[in-house]
Every structure is written in C-alpha cells, then in structure tokens.
Amino acid sequence: MKTEDQPTDTRAGFVALIGEPNAGKSTLLNRMVGAKVSIVTHKVQTTRARIRGIAIEAKAQIVFVDTPGIFRPRRRLDRSMVAAAWGGASDADIVCLLVEAHRGLTPGVRAIIDALKEHKVSAPVALVINKIDRVKAEALLALSAEANAEYPFAHTFMISAERGHGAADLGEWLAQTLPLGPWLYPEDQIADLPMRMIAAEITREKLTLRLHEEIPYQLTVETENWEERKDGSARIDQLIYVARPGHKGIVLGKGGETIKAVSTAARAELEEFTGRKIHLFLQVKVRENWLDEAERYNEMGLNFRDGDG
Ligand SMILES: Nc1nc2c(ncn2[C@@H]2O[C@H](COP(=O)(O)OP(=O)(O)OP(=O)(O)O)[C@@H](O)[C@H]2O)c(=O)[nH]1
Numbered sequence: 001m002k003t004e005d006q007p008t009d010t011r012a013g014f015v016a017l018i019g020e021p022n023a024g025k026s027t028l029l030n031r032m033v034g035a036k037v038s039i040v041t042h043k044v045q046t047t048r049a050r051i052r053g054i055a056i057e058a059k060a061q062i063v064f065v066d067t068p069g070i071f072r073p074r075r076r077l078d079r080s081m082v083a084a085a086w087g088g089a090s091d092a093d094i095v096c097l098l099v100e101a102h103r104g105l106t107p108g109v110r111a112i113i114d115a116l117k118e119h120k121v122s123a124p125v126a127l128v129i130n131k132i133d134r135v136k137a138e139a140l141l142a143l144s145a146e147a148n149a150e151y152p153f154a155h156t157f158m159i160s161a162e163r164g165h166g167a168a169d170l171g172e173w174l175a176q177t178l179p180l181g182p183w184l185y186p187e188d189q190i191a192d193l194p195m196r197m198i199a200a201e202i203t204r205e206k207l208t209l210r211l212h213e214e215i216p217y218q219l220t221v222e223t224e225n226w227e228e229r230k231d232g233s234a235r236i237d238q239l240i241y242v243a244r245p246g247h248k249g250i251v252l253g254k255g256g257e258t259i260k261a262v263s264t265a266a267r268a269e270l271e272e273f274t275g276r277k278i279h280l281f282l283q284v285k286v287r288e289n290w291l292d293e294a295e296r297y298n299e300m301g302l303n304f305r306d307g308d309g
C-alpha cells in the first residue's frame with residue numbers, strides 16, 4: 001500500500017509560460033501536451049485566462065500553465081488578463097519567459113525582465129527563445145548573451161514551438177528540474193479546463209481568425225447549454241457577446257455567411273476534440289457593457305477585481 005510518507009522518484013509541478021502577446025506561448029503548450037488545448041491565432045491577446053495543459057515526460061508530470069500575454073494594459077479586461085499572467089507566474093515552480101527570436105529584447109520584454117528583477121516571481125526563470133525558424137543562428141547567440149546579461153536565467157533554450165525544434169530538450173530539462181513529488185492529475189488527463197470552456201474558446205478562435213480590427217477584442221463567447229443526446233451526439237448552444245450594435249451584423253456577415261463559416265469550423269474542431277458528433281448553435285447578442293460585467297469575467301476564468309483601475 002502506498003502512503004504519503006513513502007519516498008517517491010516521481011516529479012510534478014507547474015511551469016508557467018509567460019511573455020509578450022503573440023510570443024508563441026499557446027503554441028508551445030499545445031506542442032508539449034501533444035494536443036490542442038489552448039487556442040492560437042496570429043493576432044495579439046488571443047489567450048485571456050490561465051489554461052493548464054498536462055504533459056508526462058519520463059517520470060515527471062509537467063503541468064504547463066499558458067497565460068495571457070503581458071503588455072501595458074489599458075482596459076479593465078487587459079488589466080485582469082495581465083494580472084492572471086503574473087498570478088500564473090507567481091504560483092509556478094518554474095517560469096519560462098518566451099521571447100521572439102526575430103524581435104529580440106523589445107521594450108515589452110525588457111519591462112517583463114524588470115518586473116522579474118523586482119522579484120515578481122520567486123521560481124527559477126528559463127529563457128525560451130522561440131520562432132528560431134525565423135532567424136539565423138548568429139542572431140540567436142547574440143540575443144541569448146544580451147538577455148542573460150540582463151537577468152540570471154536558470155537556463156536558455158532556443159526553440160521553434162511551431163516546428164518542434166528544441167521542444168524535447170526543454171521538456172527533458174523541466175522534467176529533471178521540477179520538485180520531487182506525486183503526480184497532480186490522473187495520468188490520462190491532458191487539460192484542466194471544463195469542456196464547455198474549451199468549446200467556447202474554440203468558437204472564439206474561429207471568430208478571431210475571421211474578424212478584423214477591434215472586433216475580436218470586444219467579443220466573448222460563452223457556452224450556455226450542453227445537452228447529451230441518446231444517439232451519442234451533443235447539442236451545444238453558445239452565446240457570442242458583442243459590445244457594439246454595429247458588430248452584430250459584422251459577426252453575422254452578409255446573409256449570415258460569416259457566422260455560418262465560424263460555426264462549421266468550430267463544429268469540425270469540436271468533433272475532432274470530443275470524438276463525437278456535435279450540433280452547434282451560435283447566437284449573437286449585443287451587450288454594450290459586457291466588458292464591465294463581473295459575470296463575464298468569471299465565465300472566462302478571470303478575476304473581475306483585478307481589472308480595477
Ligand atoms: N514562425 C513561427 N511562428 C510561430 C512559432 N510559434 C508560434 N508561432 C506563431 O505565432 C503566432 C502567435 O502564437 P500563439 O501561440 O497564439 O502566441 P501566444 O503567445 O499564445 O499569444 P497570446 O495568447 O496573444 O499572448 C501564431 O501565428 C503562431 O502560429 C514558431 O516557432 N515559429
């Protein structure tokens with residue numbers, strides 16, 4: 001029989017992925033977990049809350065915590081997002097700071113390093129230079145030296161989260177560096193986010209990919225209802241909240257073509273994720289002050305009060 005006092009050679013813990021918006025944090029989380037747990041787009045501020053994805057590496061269970069990008073926040077939602085990112089970092093056993101190889105030490109990255117210097121987190125911080133597929137090797141060495149002169153990083157990795165280069169080395173190091181202890185989740189669990197939230201995120205990703213300018217930043221998606229059907233399929237009803245009356249028509253598109261395309265793409269991905277037939281029903285609602293409603297933040301997994309200006 002196993003008791004809690006027994007010595008164990010397993011390791012487990014939380015690894016927070018932080019960085020500027022668009023650094024590739026969610027791409028890296030999905031790569032390490034081996035499944036799409038967190039949504040990815042080419043736009044900034046895609047991830048809005050902390051998303052946990054779980055990977056097993058040798059005897060270690062690594063709980064990756066994807067976080068919203070860290071930037072200078074202006075709106076309430078932005079402040080809540082940035083607070084969630086720093087919260088993820090301060091709860092972690094190891095922090096990975098992702099820096100884009102081709103952008104280097106931008107003012108935004110320097111501001112994050114300054115916050116780290118002010119002991120915003122106590123965990124060791126690894127520097128993860130991402131998107132190495134976009135630059136020449138010489139540039140990487142210069143960037144690594146420059147960054148390590150600014151902060152005592154525990155380790156430096158050069159990776160391409162999209163293509164996979166360097167991901168195995170990072171996983172190995174994390175597995176060796178996490179504290180000894182029992183695993184935190186059942187071994188077949190890959191995410192710690194309710195299915196209804198994953199489903200809402202998938203729809204938000206498809207909307208973000210199709211809509212332009214400010215609209216993706218001013219909408220939110222909630223799963224209202226999830227009904228299991230006798231034939232093994234599920235009916236999912238979701239609400240898309242937009243902040244302006246004019247945005248509703250844009251989300252619907254001419255003759256409803258935009259929402260139709262979003263729905264088709266989201267349903268396909270949901271079916272792949274759940275391995276079952278899905279009936280997806282989307283409805284668009286204008287709610288001019290949703291960005292100031294505590295309930296919307298709770299639904300997203302954010303702390304409303306963190307957004308107090
Ligand atoms: N070329 C290249 N592109 C990458 C790489 N990793 C991620 N990307 C791209 O970078 C963009 C942003 O990726 P995300 O994973 O959404 O970035 P993020 O840091 O989670 O962004 P936020 O959630 O907005 O903070 C996407 O278009 C990715 O496909 C990489 O290794 N190489």
Ligand SMILES: [Mg+2]
Pocket residue numbers: 025026027038039040046047066067068
């Ligand atoms: Mg992200």
